[in-house]
Amino acid sequence: MALSFLSSSVHHPYSPTPPLVTTYRFSTTCCALQQAITPAPAPAPAPPTTTLTISSPTLPSPSSSSLSCALDCQHFQSCSGCTHEFNLHRPNILNDVTDFFKILGVDDFTFDTCRLYGWRCRAKLAVRGSSTNPLIGLYEEGTHNIVDIPFCRAHHPNINAAIGLLKQGIVKLDVEPYDEDEGTGELRYVQMAVTTHSTSLPAAERYLSGKVQVSLVWNSRNENSHSSEKLNALSNFLWRNGGPRSSFHLIHSVWGNFQTSTKNIIFGNRWRHLLGERDFWEHVGGVDISLAPSSFGQANTRAFDSLLRKLHTYVPYGASITDLYAGAGVIGLSLAVSRKCRSVRCVEINKESKLSFENTVSRLPKSIDSSISWHQADTSHEPFSWLVGSEVIVVDPPRKGLDPSLVDALQNLKSYKLKAKAFESSFLKDKDEKRPWILRAREASVQIESKTAQEITQSLPNTLIYISCGWESFKEDCRSLLSSNSWRLEKAHGFNFFPGTESIEVLAVFKRGPGVGLKKKKTGKKKKKQQ
Numbered sequence: 001m002a003l004s005f006l007s008s009s010v011h012h013p014y015s016p017t018p019p020l021v022t023t024y025r026f027s028t029t030c031c032a033l034q035q036a037i038t039p040a041p042a043p044a045p046a047p048p049t050t051t052l053t054i055s056s057p058t059l060p061s062p063s064s065s066s067l068s069c070a071l072d073c074q075h076f077q078s079c080s081g082c083t084h085e086f087n088l089h090r091p092n093i094l095n096d097v098t099d100f101f102k103i104l105g106v107d108d109f110t111f112d113t114c115r116l117y118g119w120r121c122r123a124k125l126a127v128r129g130s131s132t133n134p135l136i137g138l139y140e141e142g143t144h145n146i147v148d149i150p151f152c153r154a155h156h157p158n159i160n161a162a163i164g165l166l167k168q169g170i171v172k173l174d175v176e177p178y179d180e181d182e183g184t185g186e187l188r189y190v191q192m193a194v195t196t197h198s199t200s201l202p203a204a205e206r207y208l209s210g211k212v213q214v215s216l217v218w219n220s221r222n223e224n225s226h227s228s229e230k231l232n233a234l235s236n237f238l239w240r241n242g243g244p245r246s247s248f249h250l251i252h253s254v255w256g257n258f259q260t261s262t263k264n265i266i267f268g269n270r271w272r273h274l275l276g277e278r279d280f281w282e283h284v285g286g287v288d289i290s291l292a293p294s295s296f297g298q299a300n301t302r303a304f305d306s307l308l309r310k311l312h313t314y315v316p317y318g319a320s321i322t323d324l325y326a327g328a329g330v331i332g333l334s335l336a337v338s339r340k341c342r343s344v345r346c347v348e349i350n351k352e353s354k355l356s357f358e359n360t361v362s363r364l365p366k367s368i369d370s371s372i373s374w375h376q377a378d379t380s381h382e383p384f385s386w387l388v389g390s391e392v393i394v395v396d397p398p399r400k401g402l403d404p405s406l407v408d409a410l411q412n413l414k415s416y417k418l419k420a421k422a423f424e425s426s427f428l429k430d431k432d433e434k435r436p437w438i439l440r441a442r443e444a445s446v447q448i449e450s451k452t453a454q455e456i457t458q459s460l461p462n463t464l465i466y467i468s469c470g471w472e473s474f475k476e477d478c479r480s481l482l483s484s485n486s487w488r489l490e491k492a493h494g495f496n497f498f499p500g501t502e503s504i505e506v507l508a509v510f511k512r513g514p515g516v517g518l519k520k521k522k523t524g525k526k527k528k529k530q531q
């Protein structure tokens with residue numbers, strides 16, 4: 001087993017002084033290996049619950065793998081971010097996941113353990129405390145107390161460094177952190193997003209040299225309020241000390257977001273670009289993607305890339321696809337390039353993602369000959385209209401899973417189609433087009449036509465690819481889809497998107513048509529041999 005010293009130990013001047021703990025992580029040749037999980041190995045004996053503190057570095061023996069894949073984070077007891085301290089490469093939930101898929105006939109479920117530390121490239125953190133002692137972190141479980149997490153092991157190391165710099169700025173400029181009880185103070189939250197996309201660096205150095213886009217959530221209506229001078233001063237401080245002219249270039253850009261609501265909503269609707277590059281580029285799934293701070297972005301960039309590459313293998317070349325719950329359309333656009341899709345429709349409720357989608361499209365290879373569209377719409381309204389006309393449907397819903405109306409449409413595709421036909425024949429006599437899926441295609445929020453004329457078909461999808469970050473809701477949706485006999489489950493893969501937690505990301509591939517139901521339990525009776 002190959003082990004490497006934690007490369008994030010490169011000490012940045014704004015990183016807080018690290019504790020005297022030497023840690024190890026498996027290199028990609030060990031924990032990040034793809035494992036076929038059949039059957040699940042017996043759980044490793046529980047290691048002692050003391051932090052692994054080693055004064056002089058010695059490599060742990062291979063038998064201590066549970067310790068080597070330990071979180072080893074001093075914030076573990078108080079911070080609510082991580083729930084598991086050991087065996088980060090194998091979350092406890094995996095046994096349930098493996099069993100679930102096995103019962104449904106998927107024996108070759110795989111699990112990609114991905115990067116175990118420094119994986120989080122996007123973090124939203126509360127800012128509380130005082131201007132002399134700011135606290136930046138997550139809530140303690142079940143409370144509204146903030147736990148300061150300067151040494152978080154999940155954060156990309158440059159997020160921790162940027163937090164260190166931000167704290168210095170708060171103290172120096174006397175910025176008042178938000179007080180939830182009083183509704184007073186200036187800085188409420190900060191979002192840190194890391195881009196690891198600098199092609200001016202050798203590939204091996206890019207990840208750890210990532211630059212941080214800092215979004216400061218300011219407790220005012222807009223940038224004209226009396227406290228915004230301080231926001232600008234804080235932004236300038238970050239730029240002067242962490243921007244391209246500083247001795248350690250750490251900051252990619254600084255944004256302001258304005259929020260005065262007393263509710264538990266992090267962002268307000270108003271965003272202002274303050275300093276640095278406006279566009280934030282990342283490279284995943286074979287494409288350059290642009291992500292505005294207001295758009296959804298996956299937290300684990302590397303794991304998402306692995307998932308996308310696996311997903312590509314399930315989409316036929318030249319297919320027409322619809323990407324539901326699409327965000328900025330990263331999945332759809334990466335398929336447009338890698339699978340040369342004939343058409344790609346992305347559907348997303350958040351209008352803020354539109355600009356990011358358009359930016360990403362602007363960098364797609366010119367050779368792409370695909371009809372591409374992005375629609376700001378609620379998938380739960382008339383979902384059938386988004387299902388018709390594509391061979392492959394990709395769904396990537398939030399943790400709560402698919403909207404019930406979408407599950408219903410997926411379960412009853414054929415009857416919807418019959419209704420649609422009746423609808424169509426009653427209207428096609430009219431010159432005016434009334435079919436909602438055709439009208440929607442025309443009214444796309446963003447539409448890029450293919451160079452080759454594309455026929456709008458009314459075929460039904462044959463493949464459904466479900467990407468899930470919510471295991472419990474996935475199980476429910478999966479059972480509903482299978483129980484309708486409209487879909488069968490063909491493949492499933494897991495990805496360690498959130499090491500240290502009880503969550504994993506699942507990629508499941510369904511094919512249309514009835515499949516084998518739940519495997520019957522063996523009764524122990526031998527079947528008579530057929531003569």
Ligand SMILES: C[S@@+](CC[C@H](N)C(=O)[O-])C[C@H]1O[C@@H](n2cnc3c(N)ncnc32)[C@H](O)[C@@H]1O
Nearest residue numbers: 296325326327348349350378379380396397398
């Ligand atoms: C887990 S994210 C996936 C985003 C995108 N697939 C990606 O990987 O970047 C779920 C997305 O679904 C969107 N969403 C939530 N409810 C929706 C709905 N009813 N209709 C359309 N989109 C929705 C959210 O705004 C969010 O962007």
